Amino acid sequence: MTGTAELIRGHWTRGEPGREAPQQLVIALYRWWVVAMALKIAGATWDICWHFKWLRDDLAPPHLINTVGTVIVLGLVVFHTYTGIGADRATLRWMQWGLGIFLVAAPLDVINHRVNGLDITAWSPSHALLYLGTGLMSIGLIRGWAQHGRGDRYQHPIACFLWFTVLDNFLFLNQHQEYGVLGLAAWDRGQPYAEDILLQFAADDLGRPLDRIAVEHFTLPVPDWVYPSWAVLTGLGTLLLARRLIGRKWTATTITAGYLAFRCVAWGLLAAADFPISTVPFFLLAGAVAIDLSFQLAARIRPLVGAVAVTAVSYAALSVQETYLAAPPSDYWSAAYVVVLLAGLWWFVQFLLDTESGRRLISRAQMTTGARESTTPSP
Numbered sequence: 001m002t003g004t005a006e007l008i009r010g011h012w013t014r015g016e017p018g019r020e021a022p023q024q025l026v027i028a029l030y031r032w033w034v035v036a037m038a039l040k041i042a043g044a045t046w047d048i049c050w051h052f053k054w055l056r057d058d059l060a061p062p063h064l065i066n067t068v069g070t071v072i073v074l075g076l077v078v079f080h081t082y083t084g085i086g087a088d089r090a091t092l093r094w095m096q097w098g099l100g101i102f103l104v105a106a107p108l109d110v111i112n113h114r115v116n117g118l119d120i121t122a123w124s125p126s127h128a129l130l131y132l133g134t135g136l137m138s139i140g141l142i143r144g145w146a147q148h149g150r151g152d153r154y155q156h157p158i159a160c161f162l163w164f165t166v167l168d169n170f171l172f173l174n175q176h177q178e179y180g181v182l183g184l185a186a187w188d189r190g191q192p193y194a195e196d197i198l199l200q201f202a203a204d205d206l207g208r209p210l211d212r213i214a215v216e217h218f219t220l221p222v223p224d225w226v227y228p229s230w231a232v233l234t235g236l237g238t239l240l241l242a243r244r245l246i247g248r249k250w251t252a253t254t255i256t257a258g259y260l261a262f263r264c265v266a267w268g269l270l271a272a273a274d275f276p277i278s279t280v281p282f283f284l285l286a287g288a289v290a291i292d293l294s295f296q297l298a299a300r301i302r303p304l305v306g307a308v309a310v311t312a313v314s315y316a317a318l319s320v321q322e323t324y325l326a327a328p329p330s331d332y333w334s335a336a337y338v339v340v341l342l343a344g345l346w347w348f349v350q351f352l353l354d355t356e357s358g359r360r361l362i363s364r365a366q367m368t369t370g371a372r373e374s375t376t377p378s379p
Helices: 002-010 023-050 061-083 089-116 125-148 155-171 175-188 196-206 212-219 226-246 251-272 283-294 302-324 332-354 356-373
Strands: none
Touching: 002 023, 023 061, 023 125, 023 155, 023 175, 023 251, 061 089, 089 125, 125 155, 155 226, 155 251, 175 212, 196 212, 226 251, 226 283, 226 302, 226 332, 251 283, 283 302, 302 332
């Protein structure tokens, strides 16, 4: 730690993006990124169940944990920007735009809840900006680590964790339904998770008495097709891209297993602390295994056959989970268009990364960016 601090002080000078620096310093910076993102994920995970129990509190502990992570991110982006160490220009732009959007979205979210009050809708515009900012930062991190993490003994685990942050960021929206389905069941049992003032606020917001319709609107506000469609297209779509770019067998399965393990640990801790609990999307593991196995297929048939297999297995596993454990209500007919969209996504990824014409397209884009960057002053 002392050596890293000395390296930071010794390299705190103005530099261009991509500046040469000791590998020890660069790796230390990315490990601090892991700490920061872990704090942000922990805070967000606690935050959503917090707001299924109580009305909003700007200084709630989950917000403070997330803020600590954001402060570390801010310090890291400032260091990358000023010194040019650990990030080329494109990587730095992803980080800067991601942080900038997040910092703009945070006060907008506060204003939104000052005006509208209820802090529960994961699908609100202000929340969408928070997810967008975090997602852009994660893309920058994945790109940066791919360039600078080679040779580190934790290269693969950190790469998987960074893809985990993308997966968690996408699937965070689905947690509304995962908490909501059990929240509605608790109401039906006469043992609601939420305090009375929160439930009454939800009813008043809808303009009706506090009854099951009001609680259902509060707990499950989106159509039933959203949950499975979002899980497959964004969650498993992320794992598809991770498997292709990392290039190791069982990459999708490994990341998903880590995500589900995290959700189970969080479930246990929150339940022990008497917070609301959610369903856990175990069905995703079946889809992840199908993705990894699909890479054994010939490239020409992989997008179509793979999309059919992944969609069918995922929806079947979701049905089993809903029957024998618990899962949000889902429209299973949505599989008809999800398979088409997933096949198109798979083909596009394969076109860009596995074909000569796709690589030429990427190369031309990079050459254009490089030409533009050559006349751009350092950030």
